[in-house]
């Protein structure tokens with residue numbers, strides 16, 4: 049196939065695809081060669097007298113019944129594999145997925161959270177999907193499956209990863225400006241390695257609280273901490289710098305102090321940094337979280 | 350066909366020279382003559398088509414090197430406006446409003462449509478709708494950026510100028526409803542004496558089936574879009590989940606119209622190629638009734654399959670299975686048509702001129718479209734391919750390769766009748782070849798991109814997709830060159846083309862019994878019909 053087949057679902061989908069493609073290529077070949085053959089065989093240059101055949105009940109029945117049977121076969125192939133892909137086994141590990149503009153958050157049963165998905169090889173995993181804002185769709189091409197993430201609703205999918213490796217995760221339901229940047233990876237790990245990672249105490253000891261908030265709230269979907277430009281301005285060196293903003297359409301230069309940073313989170317549309325779109329959503333944050341964010345940004349020199 | 354040959358010989362003034370109440374431009378924009386309205390629609394529709402093509406090419410240019418020429422925000426607006434224009438301003442009104450308006454009354458032996466003034470009003474609604482859509486690009490919070498599907502809740506939350514664009518689309522919807530109403534009434538009331546339903550040319554049948562779909566499905570779209578406007582203005586809570594609304598309800602309501610709309614696009618194109626096959630094979634059509642009834646059954650079953658756009662939406666699995674089954678069933682009447690067209694070539698005497706070449710290409714491209722449609726109609730494969738470039742490839746093959754090429758076939762077929770001039774056949778063939786090659790390079794690559802997992806509506810992409818994106822973009826340039834050649838040929842021939850005879854192709858339907866271009870009233874004396882439309886000896 050075109051891309052790795054890294055899960056049980058991928059194998060099912062690809063074998064269905066191959067069977068259907070074979071039927072279709074034959075059909076297309078018949079139709080096309082009949083056209084070409086007739087155009088050559090009955091060309092006006094051959095000066096044959098045309099025959100006015102009005103139709104044939106027999107043929108109409110033939111080319112209604114045979115295609116009907118063929119499409120029923122295709123439908124059945126699709127249904128059968130779909131049924132397997134959708135029927136969740138009893139023993140599964142459950143991982144929650146929250147999609148938001150424009151990043152992914154994965155939450156494990158033991159409370160671990162991350163922006164990259166890690167799954168054990170050979171073990172069925174069920175993903176419970178939802179969205180914090182608009183529609184998104186969770187897609188892993190190497191597993192051949194996707195399902196939409198709908199706000200205030202839970203959808204699901206499941207798979208058993210079969211090949212160790214790192215594969216793309218894409219968002220395939222248009223969700224606004226950063227849609228094409230809403231990427232992540234799924235890392236398929238041998239069961240032992242996964243267990244070690246899963247059991248390891250939360251890395252949060254090493255991470256400043258502010259950074260964790262940025263990850264959880266999805267701020268890093270648009271802002272970076274390393275100086276590169278994404279959808280929003282980077283956080284690196286922001287604290288204390290001079291920023292040109294548009295306030296009610298008027299340009300002014302202000303210093304990015306604590307007050308400015310807090311306002312930018314609680315009322316994102318108030319001062320818009322010049323050269324960036326006014327699209328940041330209002331995120332629910334507590335005062336304590338705000339303090340921690342500011343504290344963290346201060347350290348990003 | 351009994352025709353007043355003498356009257357036709359005298360060649361009364363054509364509708365271009367008609368003396369009306371108004372002079373100059375007003376003799377057009379206030380004309381209620383179906384042929385003038387048809388020509389005005391044609392000019393407007395092809396203009397919008399060209400704008401849409403330019404936007405498409407800009408998108409392709411971005412995809413060679415994302416961000417270098419075009420920003421993310423602009424790209425998102427480009428595919429939105431491109432989609433809105435190509436769907437609502439080009440392909441939906443496309444054939445019925447232009448060629449249908451011009452030829453339907455002639456083909457059934459009538460002097461005009463049933464409601465000429467509503468016909469004019471539909472054109473005005475179309476122009477107003479088009480103007481509003483264009484206006485929405487430059488005003489308010491910036492060009493709409495939702496995709497042509499306007500999915501909630503994003504379309505409710507975005508600050509872009511969505512409401513205005515939706516008002517434009519609602520106008521376009523009404524224009525389409527007016528045309529539908531007019532055609533249904535015309536076909537029921539204005540057929541010439543002896544022109545029974547089963548003596549009508551099959552293009553009329555396809556317009557008839559289309560018209561019912563326009564009248565019955567389009568109001569749903571108008572209501573749905575109106576709800577989005579209300580939701581944006583007053584936060585009512587139809588579709589916005591934070592207000593208790595349901596975004597999946599929006600998807601249902603949107604596709605209840607927009608799937609049948611696919612048949613509004615394709616049926617008239619099928620009608621056109623059905624006219625062309627017998628004329629260029631010099632024999633009667635194979636399976637008249639099978640083709641007529643398959644049009645009706647496509648239009649009918651087209652209502653029941655909208656859910657195949659929502660296989661991954663979170664809709665129940667049972668619903669997914671049922672929608673998939675019905676989707677597969679619609680393929681059958683479509684197949685029946687293809688087989689009857691090909692059988693019409695059997696034992697004919699085939700003259701391979703550009704209208705037939707475009708019709709054969711239509712069958713080829715539309716077969717690929719339909720077969721790729723079966724792939725994504727397959728439940729398990731949909732989970733893989735939904736929302737990827739496979740879909741983009743599929744719908745361009747359907748709408749452009751199918752409906753678009755059918756339209757081009759019709760333009761070549763009826764150009765002599767509409768303008769009174771012949772185009773250059775050799776140039777037409779070269780243009781066809783260029784378009785055909787460019788088209789397949791541009792869009793077939795998209796199937797491969799989709800199989801590789803490339804999502805649609807992506808401004809930028811992972812490096813593994815780069816090569817195919819570049820190939821696809823090169824295809825778009827070849828296609829553009831072909832289109833310029835085709836339209837150039839048409840425009841040049843308006844002035845330089847040879848005078849067209851009354852019946853350049855040896856057709857048997859009524860339009861070929863009156864002068865090219867036709868007189869204002871079409872028929873000096875309404876013909877009396879005594880047999881079916883494709884009577885070759």
Ligand code: HEM
Nearest residue numbers: 402405406408428432435440496497748749805806807825
């Ligand atoms: C030279 C001609 C054309 C080119 C180069 C072109 C190219 C494209 C491209 C690159 C996309 C966006 C892909 C994405 O980011 O998802 C697109 C989307 C689309 N195109 Fe075209 N296209 C052309 C003609 C047409 C025609 C003739 C039609 C219809 C009759 C059409 C209908 C659409 C629609 C409906 C969309 C989807 C927009 C959306 O996602 O909201 N295009 N086209």
Ligand SMILES: [Cu+2]
Nearest residue numbers: 219221223227
């Ligand atoms: Cu997205």
Ligand SMILES: [Cu+2]
Nearest residue numbers: 608611655658
């Ligand atoms: Cu559909």
